[in-house]
Amino acid sequence: MPENERELIRFGTVGSPQTTPTSGTPAAIEHSRILGLDHLEIAWVRSVSASEKTCAEIRAAAETYRISLSVHAPYFINLNSQTADLMAKSDERLLKAARTGFLAGARDIVFHPGSYHEQPEEQVYERIKQKLLEIRGILDEEGVEVILRPETTGKTAMFGSLDELLQLSKEIPGVLPCIDWAHLHARQGDGSFNSYAEFADALKKVQTALGDAGLKRLHCHLSGIEYTSKGEQRHLPLNQADIQYRELLQALIDLGAEGVIATEAPEPFHVADCLTIQATYRHILSGGEISRDL
Numbered sequence: 162m163p164e165n166e167r168e169l170i171r172f173g174t175v176g177s178p179q180t181t182p183t184s185g186t187p188a189a190i191e192h193s194r195i196l197g198l199d200h201l202e203i204a205w206v207r208s209v210s211a212s213e214k215t216c217a218e219i220r221a222a223a224e225t226y227r228i229s230l231s232v233h234a235p236y237f238i239n240l241n242s243q244t245a246d247l248m249a250k251s252d253e254r255l256l257k258a259a260r261t262g263f264l265a266g267a268r269d270i271v272f273h274p275g276s277y278h279e280q281p282e283e284q285v286y287e288r289i290k291q292k293l294l295e296i297r298g299i300l301d302e303e304g305v306e307v308i309l310r311p312e313t314t315g316k317t318a319m320f321g322s323l324d325e326l327l328q329l330s331k332e333i334p335g336v337l338p339c340i341d342w343a344h345l346h347a348r349q350g351d352g353s354f355n356s357y358a359e360f361a362d363a364l365k366k367v368q369t370a371l372g373d374a375g376l377k378r379l380h381c382h383l384s385g386i387e388y389t390s391k392g393e394q395r396h397l398p399l400n401q402a403d404i405q406y407r408e409l410l411q412a413l414i415d416l417g418a419e420g421v422i423a424t425e426a427p428e429p430f431h432v433a434d435c436l437t438i439q440a441t442y443r444h445i446l447s448g449g450e451i452s453r454d455l
């Protein structure tokens with residue numbers, strides 16, 4: 162559990178903290194607790210191969226160390242794939258991540274939803290919506306009780322604006338967004354979406370679309386990011402990036418947001434940036450001031 166009952170957000174890394182002394186997700190869960198973190202997003206970003214035995218071990222470790230879990234599904238998912246073969250493989254990757262993650266004790270399955278492929282945005286939205294309805298139906302029939310979380314994307318060529326994902330979440334039960342704040346900043350390509358007012362407006366948009374419940378079950382990614390006019394290039398350490406994460410944390414606190422923030426900083430800053438974000442949240446929560454001269 163978080164250190165203080167006033168803390169409404171749990172923090173963790175995407176993938177095992179690089180300071181974990183031994184390999185394996187159970188070890189990463191134990192080490193996350195030693196670090197004082199409360200969440201781990203299992204990074205099955207290349208493939209999903211955990212056995213039932215391994216899933217049971219992961220689940221047991223999470224229960225022992227009181228660490229909540231999510232899964233980042235493989236990068237190769239594209240719900241707007243352009244051939245039947247690619248679509249079938251994409252579907253199976255998402256289904257396998259959800260089924261295996263559920264066995265391991267995860268309840269949130271994060272994935273990149275797809276590309277526009279220079280098609281009209283409305284057409285792509287409808288196709289991705291139908292694919293999610295289909296996949297959601299399969300999981301519901303199987304009793305796989307997870308939330309599918311398409312992630313906001315960092316390039317305008319990729320499906321995944323906040324508006325698109327909120328609309329999907331309104332229309333499909335069991336779907337909620339993963340809000341990657343750095344991606345939304347990079348997606349603009351001009352340095353905008355990086356102020357308290359813009360962050361607060363986005364959170365109010367979540368509340369309007371999904372109600373108070375949507376604001377109380379946020380799942381977010383937060384890190385530094387490099388971008389061009391075309392959007393995201395790569396993740397950066399916080400001390401090399403312009404992301405105004407203090408302003409974001411203040412907005413989250415002011416609006417009473419709850420949920421998870423997982424950090425995707427590159428090594429060797431992976432753990433340090435996660436702990437910095439967590440410490441800053443606690444500082445603001447305790448009444449500390451934030452610098453607005455960044």
